[in-house]
Amino acid sequence: MRTVINTLLSLTVCLITLSACNNTENKINKDMTTHQHTEKESVYACPMHPEVTGKQGEKCPKCGMDLKAVNPENTAAYAVQLTTSPQNVEAEKPTKLMLAVKKEEKIVSLDISHEMKIHLMVVSEDLTWFRHIHPEEQKDGTYVISETFPTGGKYLLFTDFKPSGGEQTLNKKEIEVQGKSSPVNNDVSTKYISKVDGYTVTLTNGSDFKTNKTQHLEISIEKDGKKLIENDLQQYLGASAHIVMIGKVGKEFLHIHPVSDSRFPVFAQTHIEKAGVYRMWAQFKIDGKVHTADFTVDVAEGKKGENEEKSHAHQH
The missing domain is CATH 2.60.40.1080 (Immunoglobulin-like)
Known part of the structure; x- marks a missing residue:
């Protein structure tokens, strides 16, 4: 009988020890999970290049700006809707460019960034023609400007803006301009x-x-x-x-x-x-x-x- 009692006592001690170990391990795992979750909440990104992320105190390698804390709720993609008038863009004829910045299909308001609410850089595909322009805000929240493209061909539109409550964003679009195109410039000569x-x-x-x-x-x-x-x-x-x-x-x-x-x-x-x-x-x-x-x-x-x-x- 004494042997049975000693055996039961030993098993009880082992179970208590095992339970304590499991509780300790679970606490450690819970602490690690909590710590990792906290790190995910503290996301730091470049205001100018939101694809660049890092730690607090670091700088963006592209432009040197301090990385700033980003609210994960504000990281949803912003879409830029481009409408042209006339619809078919022709070279050497004025074209109205209408831009609407949207999030979940709704127009969003923009903050002033570098003295303007929206910066539009337009370049020809061969990068021989460049324009930096600032569309004007309309009552409906869209932005409009008139531009005349010199020749036919593909053009790239880089739109830089900061949504209210969001991060600095860069959007890239392409449009095709009808008309006589200029000879393709493959010149790679340096120019200082x-x-x-x-x-x-x-x-x-x-x-x-x-x-x-x-x-x-x-x-x-x-x-x-x-x-x-x-x-x-x-x-x-x-x-x-x-x-x-x-x-x-x-x-x-x-x-x-x-x-x-x-x-x-x-x-x-x-x-x-x-x-x-x-x-x-x-x-x-x-x-x-x-x-x-x-x-x-x-x-x-x-x-x-x-x-x-x-x-x-x-x-x-």
């Missing part, structure tokens, strides 16, 4: 000097562009033998200048905002992920007029970890 409206604009480090590093954009401006400084420029869209880069093959889009630098009137930093030929447009404003300089750069493949310098691009 642009002459526009009497100004000589130079991308001084154009031959140094590489991937896998913080890339400087060093732009000098000269007129009548005088080198301009940043104070000679008027603010344009909340910065000293406005810069766009688009890849010639994959049409990768980089939207860059300069920061102050004592050496150059226009200076910025970015991070280029893919090697290849890129077209660049730098816009600056003097005496109330916006001037657009264009460049062509060939971005080489850089070694990973070659340059770990932190970016300090414009915050907005």
Whole structure:
């Protein structure tokens, strides 16, 4: 009888110990689950490039902006509805472009971002023609502007906007323009000097562009033998200048905002992920007029970890 009692006591002790272990393990698993869920709620993304995510305190490798906390409820896709009048777009004839930003089929309101509610960059497929325009808001919440396309062919429309309560968003669309098309431009020659409206604009480090590093954009401006400084420029869209880069093959889009630098009137930093030929447009404003300089750069493949310098691009 004593043997049976001892056996039962031993089994009871084992069961209690096993139960305690299971409870401890379940608590650990619950804590881990809770911790992982908390991390998922704290999502940080770039306001300009929402596809770029990371941790608090990190910067976007594309434009250098601080990653900001994103509310998962606001990450639903925003659609841009484009309507043209006339429906069939023809070259050398004015066309009305009507844009409606929607979420779940409803028009959403937009916040002002870089002094405008909506930025529209229109380029020809071969990247020889570029326009940066700002459609005007209508009473129904849509945005309208008139544009005349110079030749027939395909055009790309990049729409940049910030929905109220949402994150900065970039949308890409294509339209086909009827009419005589210009010869396809396959010229991949680099271009570091642009002459526009009497100004000589130079991308001084154009031959140094590489991937896998913080890339400087060093732009000098000269007129009548005088080198301009940043104070000679008027603010344009909340910065000293406005810069766009688009890849010639994959049409990768980089939207860059300069920061102050004592050496150059226009200076910025970015991070280029893919090697290849890129077209660049730098816009600056003097005496109330916006001037657009264009460049062509060939971005080489850089070694990973070659340059770990932190970016300090414009915050907005």
